[in-house]
Amino acid sequence: AERARLQHQEAKVGHLVLALTAPRFRKTWRPLAAAGVDPEQLRPAALRSLGGFFAAAESRAEAELLERCAAVLPSRSGTPLPGLGAAFKAITQGLVERSVEAKLLLLAALSGEHLFLLGSPGTAKSLLARRLSQVCEGSFFERLLTRFSVPEELFGPLSLQALEEDELRRKTKGYLPEADVAFIDEIFKANSSILNALLMILNERCFDNGDQRVPVPLWCAAAASNELPDTDELDALYDRFLLRRCVSRISKRSVQSFLRLTLDEDVEDANGDAQPHVKPLLSMEDSVDLQKRAKKVEFPDSLLEVVAELREFLAEEAEPRFEVSDRRLAKAVRLLRIAAAAAGGTRVIESDLLLLRHVFWDREPAQGQLVVEWLLRRFADSGSGQKAWGFLLEGLQTRLRHGARGPALEAVRRDLGSLDEAATEAMQHLLQVARDAPTEVLTLPDDAEGHLDRFFWLTSTERRQVAELGQRATKDAESLRELLKETHVLAQTVALEEHKEREELLWQRLGVQQEEEVKTEVRYDEWGDPI
Known part of the structure; x- marks a missing residue:
């Protein structure tokens, strides 16, 4: 097949x-790679050794494409934030x-959000x-709100001494204004x-x-409710919580594990095995330093375009629709x-960008899953133009066949x-x-998704989906590379100035009929005159 494709008369090594x-026989590359030979570097040399126009043209095309592929480097990864794994x-x-709730709580604290x-x-x-307050060794404030809650429950009682001096001031010690971490239950009961x-x-x-x-x-506040806000006044409060998560009860398959952990924890408590932290695992200072370092993290224009397209999709096509506010949009890219x-x-x-599932939903938690599905489909479709380019190449070949x-x-x-x-x-x-994309798919249970690497924030399911996306992208890139190689060979062929040589090569490559001198047969009528 290779001999025939390159228009050679006899097969060679x-x-x-x-x-x-x-590329379609990648499995045969392993022995070569084990011997220290790069198959992709070997192809241009093999083509050069064969001789002929098409072998030389493909050799140049292979070398050029190798350079273009080598220009694409994996995003550099450094060391994850110290203490992040221990805090999780x-x-x-x-x-x-x-695990998801714990990661979101840590991310909210590190980004200064709630x-x-x-x-x-x-x-x-x-x-x-x-437990987040224990991680930072900070003060913790917790309160359950009702329709009848008063400001004193959250912000502290009025100071009697200040009242004697004709001042309205609160004693805030032990209340929300002096807490490092806060939990407010039934927050939408706030009046x-x-x-x-x-x-x-x-x-x-x-x-x-x-x-x-x-x-x-305040480092981070977590709020909870079993209902969503029903008034515009509470919507303003709801919008202050950038990260959102619907917490379900433990699934049936995990109940036994939960009960076993509960019993084991009782034994540890009885034996006094729990060890206090020597120092905070994470702190407000860590958050501030991280936010400064994050300003140097590159955010490619192509991904900003994806975020903008996602916002438009949610506003115009999604069911139910969701209008992402400008403030939420700006905070979302900063969070990423x-x-x-x-x-x-x-x-x-x-x-x-899969973290946006916890940011871009409003009244229906299912909107978060819709965000993930749209993003995975968008990333998978980013190479779908290769079908159109295949048609374009076929069209160009047809035009050349027709002379x-x-x-x-x-x-x-x-x-x-x-x-x-x-x-x-x-x-x-x-x-x-x-x-x-991750090169390996970790099969971790939901309660053990703490593998500290570049994909720490992903769940096991999301990690698998991204890995599969990477595998599909590799195959699509290989298909495009073959298309580009043929494009390069054709470009080198049509660039030839010598008309006869070009026509001969196009005939060999595409079956293009060469120009021939047209001989017209002269016919005569019954009186001997030419017709």
Whole structure:
């Protein structure tokens, strides 16, 4: 097959090398790789050894494509944030199916945001927040709100001593204005007398105490409710929680594990085995430093375009629709940079955008799954143009078969150049997606998803989906590479100035009929005159 394709009369060793190193036979590459031979580097040398125009043209094409592929490098990864893995382990210890909630709580704290948890009572929501305060060795404030809650429950009682001095000031020690971590249950029961001060604490990290505006040390607040807001006044409070998560009860398959962990924990408590932290695993200072480092994390324009397209999809096509506010959109891209930096990344990659499932939903938690499906489909479709480019190449080949000459030949040359440029950009994008995907799929249970690497924030399911996406991107990139090789060979062929040589080579490559002198048969009528 290789001999016939290159228009050679007899088979040589070089043809065998080309067959063994063909991309469709990657399994045969392993012995070569084990011997220290790079099959991709071997192909151009084998082509050069065979001689002939097409072998030389393919050799040049292979070498050029190798350079273009080598220009695509995996995104550099550094060391994940120190203490992140230990903090995750401390928060999830003894808990089952709460790894996602723990990661979101850590991400909210590291990014200076807050987490909203939707779900029924008894699903360890307050326990997660309490453990976050233990991670940072900070003060913890917890309160259950009702329709009749008063400001004193959250912000502290009025100071009697201040009242004697004709001042309205609160005693905030032990209350929300002096807490490092807070958990507010049934937050949408908050009334108008609480809302303004609560919004200021959550958004601006300050509190008006009398005639003074004082900063608050709040690192992160987690709020919970078993219902969503039903008024515009509460919508403003809801929007302050950038990260959102619907917490379900433990699944049937994990109940036995949960019960066993509960019994084992009772034994540890009785034996006094729990060891206190020598120092905070993570702190507010770590968050500030991380946010500064995140400003140096690259956010590619192509991924910003994807985020913009996702916002448009949610607003115009999704069911139910969701209008992402400008503030939420801006905070979302900032959150992605911080998440990438915490996992040791220097560049935001496609898999980071899956975190948007916890940001871009409003009234229906199912909108989050819709976000994941749209993103995976969008990333998989980024190379779908190769079908159109395949049709374009076939069209150019057909034009050449029909004898494109003069201005038509110049048009074919231009179109081959345009196809080469567009397909190369797509191939490099697909290679980037493939090289930024995990190379191994970890089969971890839901309660053990703490593998500290570049994909720390992903669940096991998401990691598998991204790995499969990378595998598909690799295959699509290989298909585009073959298309580009044929495009290069045709471009070199039509670039020949010698008309007869060009026609001969095109006939060999495409079956183009060469021009022949047309002999017209002269016929005569019955009187001997030519017709």
